[in-house]
Structures are given as C-alpha cells and as structure tokens.
Amino acid sequence: MSFATGLICRECGTTYPSDAHYACEFCFGPLEVSYDLAGAKEAVTRESIAQGPNSIWRYGALLPDPGVAPVDLGAGWTPLRRATRLADVLGVKELWLKDDTRNPTGSFKDRVVSVALSSARRLGYATAACASTGNLATSVAAHAAFIGWPSITIIPADLERSKIAMTAIFGGTVLGVEGSYDDVNRLCIELVAEHGDWAFVNVNIRPYYAEGSKTLAYEIAEQLGWRVPDQVVVPVASGSQLTKVAKGFKEFIELGLIDGPAPVLFGAQATGCSPIATAFANGADVITPQRPNTIARSLAIGNPADGPYVLDELRLHGGDCGSVPDSEILECIRLLAETEGIFAETAGGVTIASLRQMIERGTIDPTKSIVAIISGHGLKTLDAVVDTATVSATIAPSLAAAEDALRFHQLVAAS
Ligand SMILES: *Cc1c(COP(=O)(O)O)cnc(C)c1O
Ligand SMILES: [Zn+2]
Numbered sequence: 001m002s003f004a005t006g007l008i009c010r011e012c013g014t015t016y017p018s019d020a021h022y023a024c025e026f027c028f029g030p031l032e033v034s035y036d037l038a039g040a041k042e043a044v045t046r047e048s049i050a051q052g053p054n055s056i057w058r059y060g061a062l063l064p065d066p067g068v069a070p071v072d073l074g075a076g077w078t079p080l081r082r083a084t085r086l087a088d089v090l091g092v093k094e095l096w097l098k099d100d101t102r103n104p105t106g107s108f109k110d111r112v113v114s115v116a117l118s119s120a121r122r123l124g125y126a127t128a129a130c131a132s133t134g135n136l137a138t139s140v141a142a143h144a145a146f147i148g149w150p151s152i153t154i155i156p157a158d159l160e161r162s163k164i165a166m167t168a169i170f171g172g173t174v175l176g177v178e179g180s181y182d183d184v185n186r187l188c189i190e191l192v193a194e195h196g197d198w199a200f201v202n203v204n205i206r207p208y209y210a211e212g213s214k215t216l217a218y219e220i221a222e223q224l225g226w227r228v229p230d231q232v233v234v235p236v237a238s239g240s241q242l243t244k245v246a247k248g249f250k251e252f253i254e255l256g257l258i259d260g261p262a263p264v265l266f267g268a269q270a271t272g273c274s275p276i277a278t279a280f281a282n283g284a285d286v287i288t289p290q291r292p293n294t295i296a297r298s299l300a301i302g303n304p305a306d307g308p309y310v311l312d313e314l315r316l317h318g319g320d321c322g323s324v325p326d327s328e329i330l331e332c333i334r335l336l337a338e339t340e341g342i343f344a345e346t347a348g349g350v351t352i353a354s355l356r357q358m359i360e361r362g363t364i365d366p367t368k369s370i371v372a373i374i375s376g377h378g379l380k381t382l383d384a385v386v387d388t389a390t391v392s393a394t395i396a397p398s399l400a401a402a403e404d405a406l407r408f409h410q411l412v413a414a415s
Pocket of ligand 2: 009010012013014024025026027028029283
C-alpha cells in the first residue's frame with residue numbers, strides 16, 4: 001500500500017486528488033505527490049523495507065502507485081560501492097559511487113519510468129510517450145514493450161546513434177525532431193493538448209515520474225547502513241533528479257529511518273549546457289536559457305523545468321554546481337574507468353569532472369564523505385570515445401611482432 005495522499009502545488013500549496021493533473025489551476029505551478037508521512041511512520045520501518053524486492057519497489061509505500069503489480073523491469077537497487085582508487089586520485093577520504101549504469105536499460109531513467117507507467121496504468125492510460133534527450137526514450141520504449149503498450153518517443157534527430165538504436169529496437173514509434181531538446185519539449189507540450197489520452201511521462205504525468213528519483217536517496221541511505229553521507233554529487237539536466245534526491249533524504253529523516261542532517265547536494269553540468277551552474281555562480285534567481293553545445297547530450301536541456309528549485313536547494317544548504325568542458329568530461333570518463341572499472345556515459349564524466357572541480361575550489365570538503373551518482377552506461381555514448389579508446393597496436397600474428405609491441409609498451413623488458 002502507498003501513503004501517497006494526492007498532489008500538491010509546489011508554489012501555492014493547493015491540493016488535488018491523485019489524478020492526471022500536472023499544473024496548478026490557480027498559479028500554474030508544478031504539482032508534486034504528497035504523502036501522509038505521520039501515518040507511514042509505524043508501517044514503514046527499516047525491517048519492512050529490507051523485506052521488499054531488490055528493486056525500487058522495496059520503497060513502494062513511499063511511491064505513488066505500487067498497486068498489485070507495478071510496471072517493474074527491475075529498476076534500481078543498483079550497487080553503491082566504495083571507490084578507494086578514485087578517492088586517492090582526487091585526494092578525498094571517503095568516496096562512494098552509486099552505479100546506476102546497472103539498470104535494465106543502462107540509465108537511472110528506468111527508476112522514473114517504472115514509477116510513471118505504474119501510475120499511468122492506474123490512471124487508465126494505455127499509450128506511453130515522452131520528450132527525451134535519449135535515455136528517457138530508451139526506457140519508455142522498453143517499459144512500454146514490456147507491458148504491451150504502444151510508445152511514441154520524441155528526441156532530437158541528431159542524437160547519438162547508439163541511443164537511437166537502443167530506443168528503436170523496442171519497436172515503438174521514434175520521432176527525430178530537427179532541433180534541440182527544448183524544441184522537442186515545446187512540441188510535446190503542444191502534442192499533450194491534442195493527445196491527452198497519451199501518458200507523456202515527463203509532461204502530463206510528470207508529478208508521478210519525478211517521484212522515481214527519490215529512490216536514489218533511499219537506496220544510498222539504506223546501502224550505507226541507514227546513514228546519510230555528508231555530500232552527494234548529482235548530474236543535472238531538467239533538475240528533477242536533484243530536487244527529488246533532496247526530497248527522498250528529507251522523507252527518510254522525517255520517518256525516523258535515518259538521522260539528519262540531510263546531505264549537502266551538489267549539481268554537475270557541462271559548460272556547453274550549464275544554465276543552472278551559471279545562474280548559481282552569478283547569484284541570479286532567474287535562469288537564462290542556453291542553446292546546448294556539448295557531448296553530454298543526456299544533460300543538454302537549455303531551459304530546465306526544475307532549475308529554480310535546484311537553485312533553492314543548492315543555496316539553502318551550502319551546495320554548489322560544477323560546469324565542466326567536454327575535454328574534461330572525456331578525461332573523467334577514462335579516469336573513472338581506469339580507477340574503478342566502471343564505464344560511464346558522458347553524464348558520468350560530467351559528474352566526476354564536476355566533483356574534481358568543486359573539490360579544487362573548496363566547496364566540496366575532501367575530509368567528509370561523498371557519494372557521486374553515475375547515471376548512465378558508457379555503451380550509450382560509444383561515439384564519444386571510439387576515436388581515443390582503441391587498440392594499443394595492430395600487429396602481424398607472430399610472436400616476434402607481439403614481443404616488439406609489448407616492448408614498445410614497456411610490458412616486457414627491453415633486450
Ligand atoms: C536524464 C538524465 C539525468 C538527469 O536528469 P534530470 O532531468 O535533471 O532529472 C542525469 N543523467 C542521465 C544519464 C540522464 O539521462
Ligand atoms: Zn498553485
């Protein structure tokens with residue numbers, strides 16, 4: 001059973017029933033799911049959670065629609081691992097990586113889609129759709145295939161070929177738009193007006209979708225032995241993940257499952273699309289939209305819907321937001337792979353490079369514990385690395401040629 005009570009406007013607090021609303025009728029503010037946490041306190045315990053499945057649905061009581069059968073391809077309960085070799089390179093004491101490459105379709109988006117489509121099914125929808133920078137489209141297409149729904153996923157036409165293939169393979173309709181994600185999003189808002197009977201997971205059922213990101217916070221706390229880390233670094237596109245990670249930690253503290261204070265959250269963006277990092281650095285309240293130009297396509301949202309809430313969260317608790325160039329993104333994909341054996345997509349490079357940047361400028365404390373969220377698998381953005389990650393040498397099939405090459409690479413002693 002769920003302790004969700006309905007929807008609430010994040011601006012004016014007007015409440016709504018748990019239906020297909022997504023914007024406030026009075027102030028047009030975004031809605032979010034509200035819960036009876038006082039009522040949940042007795043039922044939701046460390047023990048009751050630990051008895052749940054090894055997926056996000058172990059936290060079903062704190063999600064909107066666990067129902068009898070949630071749409072569960074197995075999202076979540078991904079490894080949280082101590083990263084000692086990377087910690088040494090970065091000069092930090094306690095570093096953990098939340099390895100969300102290990103999700104059914106290789107990104108954290110499986111969390112939000114699993115929740116969104118479970119709610120969509122309860123609300124009576126039978127078609128899944130989305131506006132996507134790539135990973136969301138893949139996850140929506142996969143989950144829709146899993147429950148036999150048609151899907152319409154809408155992406156920028158020039159996305160990475162691997163991401164397009166990973167989406168199209170599930171057999172839904174994939175529309176490539178000649179434009180940026182922000183053009184795609186605008187189009188989807190128009191489409192919702194025409195096709196209100198389609199569940200656009202991140203538009204007309206966005207309040208439910210967003211809740212899936214809370215499970216990152218829940219898992220981090222549980223996997224650390226019911227303890228909060230001091231600092232968490234979160235990649236930022238629309239800003240939904242960061243604001244809901246904050247919500248997840250706050251709910252766990254309110255439920256008495258962990259002791260506060262909540263961790264300080266830090267954002268991570270690519271300089272080629274850093275509207276939130278820029279507003280934060282300038283002390284601005286208003287986010288100036290940016291036309292994206294970066295290899296981190298999954299984070300390339302120039303006009304982020306949750307931007308103002310991310311700024312509030314960072315400012316309220318002494319956070320910061322990194323902004324890193326493409327060269328450092330590539331360097332840090334390699335650094336993560338070489339030190340920890342994790343191959344991340346470009347967003348993972350953004351997270352690690354931003355972590356390094358914020359340690360260098362002193363906003364992240366290297367003596368306190370840190371969790372970095374690695375949100376997508378490297379196979380999704382192979383294009384970014386194929387030119388530099390290649391064979392060490394091409395040789396004739398002979399022992400002499402092999403020995404020559406190994407000598408050149410100083411793997412055997414020179415004779
Ligand atoms: C979508 C995405 C994010 C963050 O998305 P938000 O819109 O900020 O919630 C982070 N990493 C990857 C790999 C993504 O696909
Ligand atoms: Zn309102």
